[in-house]
Amino acid sequence: QRPSALCPPSSQEATLTNGTPVETSSPASASSLFNRLQLDNDLDADGRDDPYASTETRDLFVTVDDPKKHVCTMETYITYRVSTKTTRIEFDLPEYCVRRRYQDFDWLRIKLEDSQPTHLIPPLPEKFVMKGVVDRFSEEFVETRKKALDKFLKRIADHPVLSFNQHLNTFLSAKDLNKRQGLALLSKVGESVKNVAGGYKLRARPPEYCAMGDYLDTFSQKLGTIDRITQRILKEQSEYLTELREYGTVYSSWAESEEELQRPLEGMAGCVTMYCRALEDQSENMSQDFLPVLREYVLYIESMKNVLRKRDQSQAEYEGRLEAAVVHKQEDRTPIPAEVERCQDKMECFNADLKADWERWQSNKRHDFKQLLTGMADKNILCYEKCQAGWESLITLLQDKQTEDKMSETN
Numbered sequence: 001q002r003p004s005a006l007c008p009p010s011s012q013e014a015t016l017t018n019g020t021p022v023e024t025s026s027p028a029s030a031s032s033l034f035n036r037l038q039l040d041n042d043l044d045a046d047g048r049d050d051p052y053a054s055t056e057t058r059d060l061f062v063t064v065d066d067p068k069k070h071v072c073t074m075e076t077y078i079t080y081r082v083s084t085k086t087t088r089i090e091f092d093l094p095e096y097c098v099r100r101r102y103q104d105f106d107w108l109r110i111k112l113e114d115s116q117p118t119h120l121i122p123p124l125p126e127k128f129v130m131k132g133v134v135d136r137f138s139e140e141f142v143e144t145r146k147k148a149l150d151k152f153l154k155r156i157a158d159h160p161v162l163s164f165n166q167h168l169n170t171f172l173s174a175k176d177l178n179k180r181q182g183l184a185l186l187s188k189v190g191e192s193v194k195n196v197a198g199g200y201k202l203r204a205r206p207p208e209y210c211a212m213g214d215y216l217d218t219f220s221q222k223l224g225t226i227d228r229i230t231q232r233i234l235k236e237q238s239e240y241l242t243e244l245r246e247y248g249t250v251y252s253s254w255a256e257s258e259e260e261l262q263r264p265l266e267g268m269a270g271c272v273t274m275y276c277r278a279l280e281d282q283s284e285n286m287s288q289d290f291l292p293v294l295r296e297y298v299l300y301i302e303s304m305k306n307v308l309r310k311r312d313q314s315q316a317e318y319e320g321r322l323e324a325a326v327v328h329k330q331e332d333r334t335p336i337p338a339e340v341e342r343c344q345d346k347m348e349c350f351n352a353d354l355k356a357d358w359e360r361w362q363s364n365k366r367h368d369f370k371q372l373l374t375g376m377a378d379k380n381i382l383c384y385e386k387c388q389a390g391w392e393s394l395i396t397l398l399q400d401k402q403t404e405d406k407m408s409e410t411n
Contacts, residue, residue: 060157061085062172064150067142068099077101078142080149084172090164096173104177105149111167112156118353119162120307120361122155123299124148125292144292151296155364161353202316212358213308220301227294230286237283241276248272267397274390278383285379293372297365304361311350318343 066081084096105124113121125148136142156162170177205213248269255265321340 058158059087060163062150062153062157064146064153067146069137076137078137078145080146082153082172090169091173093173098172098175100171102145102149104171105152107177108156108167108171109152112162112165115165115167116162117310118307118350119159120304120354120357121162122152123296123303124152125296126299140288144288148292148296159360201320202312203319205312205315209308209311209354213305216301216305216308220298223294223298223301227291227298230291230294234283234286237279241279241283244272244276244279248276264394264398264401267394271390271394275387278386282380282383285376290372290376293368297368300361304358307354307357311347311354314343314347314350318347 061084063083064080065083067078068080070077070079079099079101082096082098082100084091086094102124109121109124112119125145156168162168251265251269251272255262255269258265318340321343325337325340
């Protein structure tokens with residue numbers, strides 16, 4: 001039957017991790033958002049919380065590593081080694097090793113989005129960066145991108161439907177990809193889908209999908225705020241480190257001209273140097289481990305919204321064709337055409353696949369953010385433990401110097 005429920009007001013509803021509406025007094029608050037992440041130890045008991053916890057039932061393993069820079073006459077680019085191990089009969093060999101560049105990963109994602117429109121396709125890291133901010137051939141950038149591409153392929157290989165897609169098989173096993181023909185076909189298919197769905201208007205999105213949309217909006221807002229604050233912290237830390245390095249240098253030069261205070265001053269300079277290294281490690285963790293996860297989920301949100309829009313188009317098409325069929329039936333008593341039933345089947349398929357991928361996405365999100373936040377906490381604790389140990393060693397040095405001075409005065 002055609003859905004008729006109105007979308008609930010976003011000011012009165014939030015979204016649980018399973019997409020179910022729930023009453024709450026402040027759906028946009030940071031505390032309620034992080035409560036919904038459910039980062040507690042009870043989730044560890046559920047095997048679904050860690051998609052890579054068990055490998056006994058998996059039969060497709062992919063790894064992205066070994067980035068290499070290629071300098072050609074027309075362009076310079078990076079390729080990555082993609083290694084595959086599998087026991088699936090769809091593959092001719094049990095192991096493959098090919099080299100792929102970013103645009104090949106982009107080709108795969110486009111083909112998956114085209115051939116599996118009802119499923120959530122994992123996002124790729126953004127291709128372009130702001131000019132003058134990041135060097136796309138720098139070791140740090142290439143390493144971050146390698147990790148993101150590895151996670152992209154692992155998510156696809158872990159998916160019960162996407163992992164059997166023929167385009168993934170081609171990507172993992174073929175020496176060369178015939179991408180030009182595929183992209184041309186894709187543009188034609190995309191235009192036809194847009195034209196078919198463009199003539200219909202969605203009457204009302206069902207409440208559960210409204211709840212999904214509201215959750216994505218709130219989650220996106222929170223991630224954006226955290227990203228901006230993290231960027232400011234990194235900028236301030238960079239400026240602080242610049243001053244701190246000069247601070248340590250002053251003590252080093254001072255020690256050269258003060259023989260009696262040489263040891264304490266050198267100890268002070270050493271503590272400042274150690275403090276700088278600890279803060280550098282902390283900043284590196286935030287920029288290379290923390291921020292990429294935030295940005296991945298910002299892109300994930302856009303991918304999920306895109307699937308929701310496609311689902312809405314499918315519903316709108318079904319409602320439009322059903323309404324037209326009902327009018328014709330009333331006029332000449334013709335039966336409901338099979339085309340309407342096909343549209344209904346398509347919409348139900350969209351709904352089922354979207355719900356399954358939503359649950360999978362929420363499970364991955366809980367695992368990723370639990371790992372991210374606990375890892376960040378551990379690294380911060382380690383950073384400040386190093387700093388504390390350094391300053392405590394300076395106190396010991398100063399106490400020893402004081403004892404030596406007293407003994408000298410006594411003698």
